[in-house]
Amino acid sequence: MWFDKWCSIGPIEQIVSRRDRYDFRLKDDMVVAEYRQLYGDSWPDEWRRKYPVLDQIKVPELKNNHDAMWNRLNIQERLLIWNPGASYNCHLCDIEVDSVQHLFFKCDYSKQVWGKLKEKLLFRGLSNELHVIMEMMAIYPYKKQIWSILTRLVIDASVYFVWQERNKRCFQGVKRNSEELITIVQDYIKVKLLTLKVKDSKAVREVEQKWGVNLMKRM
Ligand SMILES: [Zn+2]
Numbered sequence: 001m002w003f004d005k006w007c008s009i010g011p012i013e014q015i016v017s018r019r020d021r022y023d024f025r026l027k028d029d030m031v032v033a034e035y036r037q038l039y040g041d042s043w044p045d046e047w048r049r050k051y052p053v054l055d056q057i058k059v060p061e062l063k064n065n066h067d068a069m070w071n072r073l074n075i076q077e078r079l080l081i082w083n084p085g086a087s088y089n090c091h092l093c094d095i096e097v098d099s100v101q102h103l104f105f106k107c108d109y110s111k112q113v114w115g116k117l118k119e120k121l122l123f124r125g126l127s128n129e130l131h132v133i134m135e136m137m138a139i140y141p142y143k144k145q146i147w148s149i150l151t152r153l154v155i156d157a158s159v160y161f162v163w164q165e166r167n168k169r170c171f172q173g174v175k176r177n178s179e180e181l182i183t184i185v186q187d188y189i190k191v192k193l194l195t196l197k198v199k200d201s202k203a204v205r206e207v208e209q210k211w212g213v214n215l216m217k218r219m
Pocket residue numbers: 090091092093094095096102103106107108109
């Protein structure tokens with residue numbers, strides 16, 4: 001985040017000092033996804049007052065959802081930034097201690113969500129643990145085939161909405177049970193599927209049947 005050259009002026013590290021970053025507890029090896037989780041697409045006001053040039057510089061974009069997802073999972077420290085020194089029970093299952101590890105790999109709530117969604121992929125006998133599939137997909141190069149697109153879409157959406165649910169419960173006190181969340185994720189995926197233009201194939205028809213959608217066909 002700080003040392004890559006995102007703009008013509010140079011790396012952000014040449015504008016914002018290490019001290020400034022330290023004051024905001026933004027660590028040196030922070031990645032774009034981590035920054036955006038905390039500040040979205042703006043710079044802290046104090047920095048903008050101190051370094052007006054920042055107004056000309058956009059916060060770097062995430063490369064794609066998949067990168068964002070992987071980055072997100074590497075951010076266990078963020079929990080410590082939010083809750084210094086405290087440990088809480090998981091906001092989703094209220095059984096184990098809240099951590100990114102638990103949330104995505106062990107939590108019963110996320111397992112229910114993932115367990116339901118994986119049935120709508122084109123694979124048989126997938127693991128119940130989302131991280132096993134994520135590791136598998138990380139090895140595969142990105143392909144434009146429907147199974148690859150759908151798998152990534154389902155993984156990204158599962159991770160994103162579980163994370164969102166955790167944050168909603170944590171910060172807004174809003175709760176949705178796993179059935180409700182599954183419906184939300186499925187609706188989101190359907191909308192995404194409807195924006196695709198695909199070549200007709202057996203796999204495409206299987207997706208249409210599983211998801212109850214009609215995909216746009218390329219001639
Ligand atoms: Zn849990």
